[in-house]
Amino acid sequence: MSAKSIEIMVCMGTGGIAAGGDLVMDAFYSQLKAAGLEANVQKGCSAHKVGCRGLCAKDVLVDVIVDDNKATYEYIKEDMVERLIEEHIKGGKPVEEWLVKEDYHNFHDKQVKVVLADCGNIDPESIDAYIGVEGYKAQEKVFKNLAPTETIEIIKESGLRGRGGAGFPTGFKWELCFKNESDQKYIICNADEGDPGAFMDRSVIEGNPHSVIEGMAIGAFSFGASIGYVYIRAEYPLAVERLYLALDQARQKNFLGKNILGTGFDFDIKVKLGAGAFVCGEETALIASIEGERGMPRAKPPFPVNSGLWGKPTVINNVETLANIPAIIRNGAEWFASYGTEKSKGTKVFALTGKVKNSGLIEIPMGTTLRTIIFDIGGGIENDKKFKAVQTGGPSGGCITEDMLDLNVDFESLAKVGSIVGSGGMIVLDEDNCMVDVAKYFLQFTQSESCGKCVPCRIGTKRLLEILEKITIGEGTAEDLVRLEKLAKDVQSASLCGLGMTAPNPVLSTLKYFRDEYEAHLEGRCPAKACRQLLTYTIDAEACTGCGACKRACPTGAITGEKKKPHALDQELCVKCGACFDTCKFNSVGRE
Amino acid sequence: MASLATIFGSGAMTNSIRGIKHMEVIFIIGSNTKESHPVIANQMIKAHSKGAKIIIADPRKVPLVRFADQHLRLKPGTDVALINAMAHVIVKEGLHNSEFMEDRTQGFEAWKSSLDEFTPEFAEKLTGVPAADIAQAARAYAGSSKAGIFYTMGITQHTHGVDNVSCLANLALLTGNIGREYTGINPLRGQNNVQGACDVGGLPNVYPGYQKVGDPNMRRKFETAWDCVLSEKPGLTATEMMEKASGGRIKSMYILGENPVLSDPNMKHTIDALKNLDFLVVQDIFMTETAALADVVLPATSFAEKFGTFTNTERRVQLVRRALTPPGHAKPDLTIIQEMSGRMGLPMDYASAEDVFNEIASVWPAIEGINYKRLEKKGLQWPCPTRDHPGTEYLFKDGFPVGKAAFTAVEFKPPAEITDDEYPFILTTGRNLFQYHTGSMTRRVPEIEAVAGKAYIEIHEMDAKKLGLKDGDTVNVASRRGNIDIRAMITDRVNPGVVFVPMHYAEAAANMLTNNALDPVCKTPELKVCAVRIVT
Amino acid sequence: MVKLTINGKEVQVPKDTTVLVAARSAGITIPTLCYHPRLKPNGGCRLCVVEVKNIPRLVSSCTTPVSEGMEVQTETARLKEVRATIMKLLLSDHPVECINCRATDDCALHELTMFLEVHENEFTGERRKYDTRDGNPFIERNMEKCILCGRCVSVCEEVQGVGAIDFAYRGFKSKVCPPFEKDLDCEFCGQCVQVCPTGALLGKMWDRGLRLGQEKKAVDTVCTYCGTGCNITLNVQGQNITKVTASERHWNEGWLCVKGRFGYSFVTSPERLTEPLIRKGKELVEVSWEEALDYTAERLKATKEKHGEDTIAGLASARCTNEENYLFQKFMRGAVGTNNVDHCARL
Known part of the structure; x- marks a missing residue:
């Protein structure tokens, strides 16, 4: 045993824990102890949890660092720990077959991590770990060496824009708040991440909560807020727990509380749990929710920065936006602005999901092409199917087609093609995805999440959804398409808040780029074979072996036939559930 | 009313309902405003939403407490101790409005000493309200120049009701929260036209317009106006009437639209008194508990079946318009009274309610400027002495009718009946x-x-x-x-x-x-x- | 003061004025549904959207404050189209069986449909279905007719301070209801009924005893209950009060309490006294007015002669008019000859 230091890092984000990270962690703890390693290693031996590093599909990911040599393992279960300790730690020989493969490196190599830099690197439950990576240095600098206007100037120069969706320049927002005179101002961190499939904010708070706290404190100091709120979904129990822990630690070290760092400035942060309403991610609805009202948006203007929480000037920033702040202060505006494009600076975190091989959380410089994201970082399409489109921006976003794969991902470029950066959802679709169905899916979501306040959103999205439903069961008409487009545009322009204004985007962008798919549905065809009501199932008598599997799977008794003889399907009884198709091992059930 | 009239020279809500929403401090004592005057409470809620402090002194947790910054939950009948202690704090901490007192009040020095014993601690013992809360309320009230006092029967229906009102008047005089917008002493009248009934002489000691029966000039004025001889002896109050009826010294009563059997204290006593009468006539729209005891019952008309005016709690005279015809043979009260008066030797001949109103306006200068034509547009608050006068939103702008208003020293007296082992x-x-x-x-x-x-x-x-x-x-x-x-x-x-x-x-x-x-x-x-x- | 132009017309209004109020002050009509002048603007119906130069999206004029130099358009083709769509959407989820609705003559939805000339509706689809069961005796809540303008919720909270109802559920299923969808249990002031622009909220006792062919009228008068003196309007048909309403023009701004708004049926109660009665033996029996008046005068005169005028006492009434009270005290003082006249001011 010659190792001088041993460090084990186990991914313990929500994804990691779901894959058994806590069990792996326990196994390391107990077995390292049992092996007496702790006492024998000169510089120390530690096993600790780290936040998500993005590639959740390969959890549990474990780093074993022996004397600064790091090896990363994938798919680790607790019963594999023993061998890791024996062979790698004691024996000095990494377990080759468990190490991460090339795709893990491909996934990471083209990323640039600013916000996620320390996620997956430090123990999120330890403020010392954060301080160990320069944490709270920025806050000290701002509180002790910079005038509020200087801080705001740095943020303005950095070109940082809101990561929550709209991309409003952060420094400018802070300046507006700074200029508003009031006896009370607030800063709110919007951690009400509601887009289906998005988990950027959750990962940041789980993986590096102090970076958000530090960002909030810097903001509060620069425009004069004494109270901050983190509005976070109650469905994020781990993030909430780590946030509370981090807040306590920050208070103990006087990064929060009274007379912070001896400057005479008081600032503290309260946590407000959201109850799962998507619309509460909209800033005015979020404010209403904190005030104890039903989360319903209010018309703007007045903007929160003028009249926000309890009618006071309020800055609302997204988690990712705030997590960028300490790095900008530490490294300077120029450093930050060196990433990205002319109008979209820095990096952006995306949740890359859908039909892509490496799904997970990624951070890329603004301006990276979709092709790089999907085919290099994401490793291409699952099962090597044909790429069809990528949907960005969640339910408020739009679809982007293959011919636009070389588009640079930034605020302007995506807006130009009818989509948005949004909070960073990115769903890859392949040839099996029906675009009408995709639009319907998102509209179902926005309709059921509409707060009900304004007519276009409450009833308009319902009518849009009904038209889409009609189309997907083959009952749509050419007039329906006209009606769909017209209503979508009216809902877009007449709705009260961002939810309603953007809800028609999935419809409008699919109509724009995949009109032929809509038209096919009008003729009773679903080219992607996803809309079951439009399919006809048949049994190929030649190929059928008469095994009876489809007969057993059919819920309506539509399939008949004797054993070992070709079966037959009664179209009258068929409900097009597809169970026979999925069951047949001999490809003798046809679908058209 | 008696107390307010003595102190200021006029007894009515000094300020206006519409002004409530602009007040900064609203001190409500002995009024369950949300239930008894719901629409006035709406104004208070509006004030509250604009940041006004509401202080409620009431033994009960009345619904408006939900909007109150302070609820002083005093023991029933201990109002004098509470209010005097508030005055004590104001004086002791020098929060009084010296300028106002100099200009418009008298008797401060003499009165001041009467407060000596009313320390908040002393009041706490009597009222059960913590001394600190009393002091806090006093500071809030004195700290604003837009502070109004509101009260109803919770203040007046006591054996020391006049004392209670005097104490409240002292508070207003001490802080100058009277005679200006958004201030005042505001008794909220409990019935649609109790203000009007008082105004037009439905009181034993005054003629219409609070002109005193005991004043020979006034008597002569009304004798001339009415062309008859008037008694110089002030009459009995309603409660005294019952007392005297029970003793046999009142023989006959004519009751117009009231139900003393239920509204008067000690119901058994009231019933006995009414039964003891030789003759009782009741004019009403329903067979009330009182009408059931009558010798004659005269069917009258409801508000929906007649023309006339009501005067609300803020002295606003408003038109009542007829929407229906009276049921059956019921007659308008005006007709009945005129018929009766003729039979009793004082013929009356008014063509309409408007005629009657014009006569009232001719004998009571404060409403001389009001007529039906003006009321058609909107109600007017008296005093409104001339045709071009807009009505008076708040009283005492230019001083009190009595000149300088006097502070009244008030001793604490327990209620007439206190609890004991038998009645705990x-x-x-x-x-x-x-x-x-x-x-x-x-x-x-x-x-x-x-x-x-x-x-x-x-x-x-x-x-x-x-x-x-x-x-x-x-x-x-x-x-x-x-x-x-x-x-x-x-x-x-x-x-x-x-x-x-x-x-x-x-x-x-x-x-x-x-x-x-x-x-x-x-x-x-x-x-x-x-x-x-x-x-x- | 802030200067702006609306439809090219220069308008000057105090700062903090909304575009809607500014437009109305200039005589420009902008259709609204959820807006109510006594309530905080809500901005939900979106009918009042306008175009403002340099703001790319449409803004609701009821919530947008004016600013110096603002250029507002209220009647563009685009706005007309959007407003029509909004109306059609509302109507697509509203039982348009107006012939069966008690609010047809007092329905903003109906009025706007006419005003905006929305005659055909290409948007059809699912309609909300709710039963109207609510056991409270005062307020009928027909939630299928509710357009979720939120006025009732606002008035209950802002004006009445009660908060008995709020929005529940989300999306198309959103509805206004009491907590846990229980029966309404509140102060029943009916402020919500007063501000409801459709037939969703009605007085349960309204329109009782409607008859054919009788004249309808609305009579402004004063409430007969407490001393607040709220202005009310008695809506009558023939000899029936069909409902009580209150106008926003009056000092009480249209607000009433449960008694004033819903407690009117005593007026036409079958228990009303309709005949003069004289006690004969133990019973009170019906007599003619002549007899009753003669008899009363006789008895009072007899008392006066036998025992003196001060043995007679009269109670005027806090319930009666000024004129009646005046005449009564004049009668007591002048005809009877005593100052023994009082009323229940102290009770």
Whole structure:
């Protein structure tokens, strides 16, 4: 045993824990102890949890660092720990077959991590770990060496824009708040991440909560807020727990509380749990929710920065936006602005999901092409199917087609093609995805999440959804398409808040780029074979072996036939559930 | 009213309802505004939403407490101690408005010493309100120049009701919160036209317009106006009438649209008094508990069937318009009175209510500027002496009619009846939201009966526990004057030791229990405090 | 003061004025549905959207404050189209069986449909179905007719301070209801009924005893209950009060309490006294007016002669008019000859 230091890092984000990270962690703890390693290693031996590093599909990911040599393992279960300790730690020989493969490196190599830099690197439950990576240095600098206007100037120069969706320049927002005179101002961190499939904010708070706290404190100091709120979904129990822990630690070290760092400035942060309403991610609805009202948006203007929480000037920033702040202060505006494009600076975190091989959380410089994201970082399409489109921006976003794969991902470029950066959802679709169905899916979501306040959103999205439903069961008409487009545009322009204004985007962008798919549905065809009501199932008598599997799977008794003889399907009884198709091992059930 | 009239020279709500929403401090004492004057409470809620402080002094947790910054939960009948202690704090801390006092008040130095004993600590012992809360309320009230006082029968229906009002007047004089917008002393009148009935001379000691019966000049004025001879002897108050009827010295009574059997204290005493009359005539729209005792019942008209004016609590004279014809052979009260007067030797011949109004305006200078034509557009607040006068939003802008208003020293006196071993609970009475006064109208509205058709006694959980009571149990409540069976409602609206019965229900009438002890000056009975026992 | 132009017309209004109010002050009509002048603007119906130069999206004029130099358009083709769509959407989820609705003559939805000339509706689809069961005796809540303008919720909270109702559920299923969808249990002031622009909220006792062919009228008068003196309007048909309403023009701004708004049926109660009565033996029996008046005068005169005028006392009434009270005290003082006249001011 010659190792001088041993460090084990186990991914313990929500994804990691779901894959058994806590069990792996326990196994390391107990077995390292049992092996007496702790006492024998000169510089120390530690096993600790780290936040998500993005590639959740390969959890549990474990780093074993022996004397600064790091090896990363994938798919680790607790019963594999023993061998890791024996062979790698004691024996000095990494377990080759468990190490991460090339795709893990491909996934990471083209990323640039600013916000996620320390996620997956430090123990999120330890403020010392954060301080160990320069944490709270920025806050000290701002509180002790910079005038509020200087801080705001740095943020303005950095070109940082809101990561929550709209991309409003952060420094400018802070300046507006700074200029508003009031006896009370607030800063709110919007951690009400509601887009289906998005988990950027959750990962940041789980993986590096102090970076958000530090960002909030810097903001509060620069425009004069004494109270901050983190509005976070109650469905994020781990993030909430780590946030509370981090807040306590920050208070103990006087990064929060009274007379912070001896400057005479008081600032503290309260946590407000959201109850799962998507619309509460909209800033005015979020404010209403904190005030104890039903989360319903209010018309703007007045903007929160003028009249926000309890009618006071309020800055609302997204988690990712705030997590960028300490790095900008530490490294300077120029450093930050060196990433990205002319109008979209820095990096952006995306949740890359859908039909892509490496799904997970990624951070890329603004301006990276979709092709790089999907085919290099994401490793291409699952099962090597044909790429069809990528949907960005969640339910408020739009679809982007293959011919636009070389588009640079930034605020302007995506807006130009009818989509948005949004909070960073990115769903890859392949040839099996029906675009009408995709639009319907998102509209179902926005309709059921509409707060009900304004007519276009409450009833308009319902009518849009009904038209889409009609189309997907083959009952749509050419007039329906006209009606769909017209209503979508009216809902877009007449709705009260961002939810309603953007809800028609999935419809409008699919109509724009995949009109032929809509038209096919009008003729009773679903080219992607996803809309079951439009399919006809048949049994190929030649190929059928008469095994009876489809007969057993059919819920309506539509399939008949004797054993070992070709079966037959009664179209009258068929409900097009597809169970026979999925069951047949001999490809003798046809679908058209 | 008597007290306000003595101190300022005029007795009415000094300020206006519409001004309430602009007030910064609203001090409500002895008024369950949200239930008795709901639309005025709306104004207070509006003020609250604009940041006004609401301070409520009330033994009960009345609904408006939800909007109050402070609820001073005093023991019934200890208002003098509370208000004097507030004055004590204001004087002691120098929060009084010296400039105002110099200009418009007198007798401060003499009065000041009367406050000496009323330290907040002393008041705490009497009222049960923590001394610090009293001081805080005093500071809030004195700290604003837009502070209004509101009260109703919770202040006046005591044997020391006049004292209570005097104390409130002292507070206003001390801080200058009177004679300006958004301030004042504002008694909220409980009935649609109680202000008007007083204004037009429905009082034993004054002619219309508060012109004194005892003043020979006034008597001559009205003798001339009415072309008749008038008695120089001031008359009896309603409560005294009952007293005298019971003693046989009042022989006949003519009761117009009132129901004293239910509204007067000590119901048994009232019934005995009315039965003791030789002759009773009641003019009403329903067979009330009082009408049932009458020798003659005259069917009259409801507000929906006549023209005329009502004057609301803020002195606003407003037109009442006829929408329906009277049912059956019921006649307008104006017709009945004229017919009767003719038969009694004073012929009256008015073509319309407007005619009558014009006569009132001719004998009462404060409304000389008001006529129906102006009222067609909107109500006008008196004083309105000339045709081009816009009416008066708040009184005493240019000084008090009496000149300099005097501070009144007031001693603390306990209520006429205090609890003892035999009658250990304090009973206080009042209204609820749904029913109105003696219920002659509301109890005939099925919808109201559906939600508030049953009498109840509010009793605190601790007392209920001691008595072994469950919510909804029937109890017998007895005072020295009578007893009723009534359903118990267990609630924290009352404090332990205090119970509350609404006045509306004939079948379990609060006034079977109440004390007919009177205020020595204005003869208001002590309906708000008496001693009772509860038997399960 | 802030200067702006609306439809090219220069308008000057105090700062903090909304575009809607500014437009109305200039005589420009902008259709609204959820807006109510006494309530905080809500901005939900979106009918009042306008175009403002340099703001790319449409803004609701009821919520947008004016600013110096603002250029507002209220009547563009685009706005007309959007407003029509909004109306059609509302109507697509509203039982348009107006012939069966008690609010047809007092329905903003109906009025706007006419005003915006929305005659055909290409948007059809699912309609919300709710039963109207609510056991409270005062307020009928027909939630299928509710357009979720939120006025009732606002008035209950802002004006009445009660908060008995709020929005529940989300999306198309959103509805206004009491907590846990229980029966309404509140102060029943009916402020919500007053501000409801459709037939969703009605007085349960309204329109009782409607008859054919009788004249309808609305009579402004004063409430007969407490001393607040709220202005009310008695809506009558023939000899029936069909409902009580209150106008926003009056000092009480249209607000009433449960008694004033819903407690009117006593007026036409069958228990009303309709004949003069004289006690004969133990019973009170019906007599003619002549007899009753003669008899009363006789008895009063007899008392006066036998015992003196001061043995007679009269109670005027806090319930009666000024004129009646005046005449009564004049009668007591002048005809009877005593100052023994009082009323229940102290009770």
